Amino acid sequence: MLALVSPALLVIFALIVLPVGWLAWQSIYHDGFTLENYRRVFTEDVYWRSFALTFEISLAVTGIALLLGYPVAYLANSVPKGWSILILSLVVLPFWTSVLVRAYAWLALLQRTGVINQFLRYLDVISEPLALVHNTFGTVVATVHILLPFMVLPLYATMQKIPNDLMQAGASLGASPSLTFMRVFLPLSLPGVLAGCTMVFVLCLGFYITPELLGGGRTVMVSMLVSRNVELYNQFGAASAVAVVLLLSVLAIFFVVSRFISLDRVLGQK
Amino acid sequence: MMRASPARMVLYVISALVLVYLILPVLIIAPISFSSARFLTFPPPSFSLRWYQQYFSNPAWMQATRVTLTVALLTVVIATPFGVAAAYAISQSKLRIMRLIHMALLLPLVVPIIITAVGIFFVYAKVGLVATMPGLVLANVMLGLPYVVISVLAGLQSFDPAQEMVARSLGMNRLRSFFAVTLPQIKSSVVAGGIFAFISAMDETIVALFISGGQYQPLTKRMFTALRDEIDPTIAAISTLMTAASFMLVLLASTRQKRGG
Numbered sequence: 001m002l003a004l005v006s007p008a009l010l011v012i013f014a015l016i017v018l019p020v021g022w023l024a025w026q027s028i029y030h031d032g033f034t035l036e037n038y039r040r041v042f043t044e045d046v047y048w049r050s051f052a053l054t055f056e057i058s059l060a061v062t063g064i065a066l067l068l069g070y071p072v073a074y075l076a077n078s079v080p081k082g083w084s085i086l087i088l089s090l091v092v093l094p095f096w097t098s099v100l101v102r103a104y105a106w107l108a109l110l111q112r113t114g115v116i117n118q119f120l121r122y123l124d125v126i127s128e129p130l131a132l133v134h135n136t137f138g139t140v141v142a143t144v145h146i147l148l149p150f151m152v153l154p155l156y157a158t159m160q161k162i163p164n165d166l167m168q169a170g171a172s173l174g175a176s177p178s179l180t181f182m183r184v185f186l187p188l189s190l191p192g193v194l195a196g197c198t199m200v201f202v203l204c205l206g207f208y209i210t211p212e213l214l215g216g217g218r219t220v221m222v223s224m225l226v227s228r229n230v231e232l233y234n235q236f237g238a239a240s241a242v243a244v245v246l247l248l249s250v251l252a253i254f255f256v257v258s259r260f261i262s263l264d265r266v267l268g269q270k
Numbered sequence: 271m272m273r274a275s276p277a278r279m280v281l282y283v284i285s286a287l288v289l290v291y292l293i294l295p296v297l298i299i300a301p302i303s304f305s306s307a308r309f310l311t312f313p314p315p316s317f318s319l320r321w322y323q324q325y326f327s328n329p330a331w332m333q334a335t336r337v338t339l340t341v342a343l344l345t346v347v348i349a350t351p352f353g354v355a356a357a358y359a360i361s362q363s364k365l366r367i368m369r370l371i372h373m374a375l376l377l378p379l380v381v382p383i384i385i386t387a388v389g390i391f392f393v394y395a396k397v398g399l400v401a402t403m404p405g406l407v408l409a410n411v412m413l414g415l416p417y418v419v420i421s422v423l424a425g426l427q428s429f430d431p432a433q434e435m436v437a438r439s440l441g442m443n444r445l446r447s448f449f450a451v452t453l454p455q456i457k458s459s460v461v462a463g464g465i466f467a468f469i470s471a472m473d474e475t476i477v478a479l480f481i482s483g484g485q486y487q488p489l490t491k492r493m494f495t496a497l498r499d500e501i502d503p504t505i506a507a508i509s510t511l512m513t514a515a516s517f518m519l520v521l522l523a524s525t526r527q528k529r530g531g
Binding site: 001004005007008009011014015017018019020022068069071072074075087090091097098099101102103104105106108111115148149177178206208212213223227230236239240243246247250 | 275277281282284285288289291292293294295296298299302351352353355356358359360362363365368371374375376377378379380381382383384385386388389390391392393408409411412415419469472473475476479480490493494497498501505506509512513516517520
């Protein structure tokens with residue numbers, strides 16, 4: 001049996017375990033052991049600001065995705081089967097379009113001469129085109145779009161398991177629909193909220209293509225810090241240290257979350 | 271529908287808006303790709319195939335397309351058997367270490383892809399695999415493995431291993447009984463896993479940005495570079511074709527999965 005897993009395991013080892021290990025090593029070793037790279041990451045302004053910005057954007061994206069995703073999951077859960085299949089298909093449809101294609105679509109929609117600005121000017125709502133892209137706003141809009149399915153699917157899966165009887169019991173005891181929702185449904189859906197938020201937050205922390213193409217060079221997220229240190233400045237040690245800190249953040253989040261819900265719930269959605 | 275309370279109406283409206291937000295960007299590209307305008311104008315002034323022509327007549331885009339298709343095909347050919355073998359072993363074996371191995375195989379989904387990409391770049395730089403075909407294929411095999419493993423494990427869950435025992439008690443060896451009894455029953459999930467690995471390789475961008483170069487640049491890398499410089503509607507044509515290909519493959523995979531297995 002071990003022989004059967006070895007080809008796959010070898011690929012995983014050579015192409016992810018070894019490379020990540022290499023990064024970790026490179027971050028602390030350069031002609032002798034050094035913590036210089038980490039000192040820079042934790043003290044220099046550029047790094048700090050980028051980490052802070054990345055966490056802020058990830059928090060905002062997670063919050064917005066929850067606000068947008070919860071009603072959709074709720075609706076999909078409360079309509080007849082045919083409708084819920086339709087809703088869920090619409091949710092996962094963008095999933096299968098390349099992230100690059102969607103970044104292009106958002107550029108087409110949001111840029112100064114883009115569809116939305118043209119439309120608003122046609123309606124005479126604005127006289128000057130709005131700066132909707134090449135900034136943090138555009139990055140957030142496109143990132144939420146890409147990550148929303150990761151929020152809706154675990155929410156829906158959790159809501160499916162909430163027995164309908166409980167809501168009926170609440171109603172028969174005289175509670176209004178909104179009270180039953182607040183006291184019964186919402187608390188029972190919290191594991192799904194946690195699973196969805198974790199996935200969205202963690203994926204957002206490492207986002208690269210969207211901020212690079214839609215951020216206009218001003219929204220420097222951690223992933224861009226890594227790539228610039230490699231491609232522009234040849235600062236391999238610094239790039240590695242940033243990558244290691246990012247990876248440790250992700251693992252720490254997974255670890256904390258695993259104390260509350262099973263990780264299968266977070267990862268098993270794809 | 272039942273009588274709708276005001277709260278219910280609000281729910282409908284919000285959900286509809288969110289669904290429009292999700293779908294609109296996917297649908298906007300096709301009309302742009304068929305527009306005759308040099309710059310993005312909507313609605314398009316007139317119908318034209320010039321961006322498709324531009325794509326098909328450009329040797330650089332064609333070379334990139336060949337690279338993408340070759341990489342994706344080779345990825346499927348390698349990742350599928352590796353993933354099937356691993357999933358089979360994980361589901362049949364009772365060794366405790368298998369749980370750990372299962373998690374290791376899902377690592378590509380957990381580690382932020384930018385970290386994987388930079389790490390692979392450093393390793394490839396040492397062993398001379400940067401800007402080569404094997405380098406590109408190997409990286410995509412690793413990224414595609416989890417899809418095969420997840421899909422096949424799900425298929426194996428509804429398979430009764432006793433059937434294979436019967437085949438073996440009738441004198442077949444393990445390998446033959448797998449191909450004669452097990453594989454036909456999980457065929458759909460194997461095909462679905464392979465298709466997902468193909469799409470993953472076709473769409474993969476970030477690792478390619480770091481490790482591909484020269485004549486072995488996939489479509490996504492060229493698209494990314496083009497998007498950074500200026501918005502050329504040729505990209506809309508390519509995007510439309512890529513999206514159509516993805517959707518057809520997903521449709522194929524899901525009809526296969528529904529047929530059981």
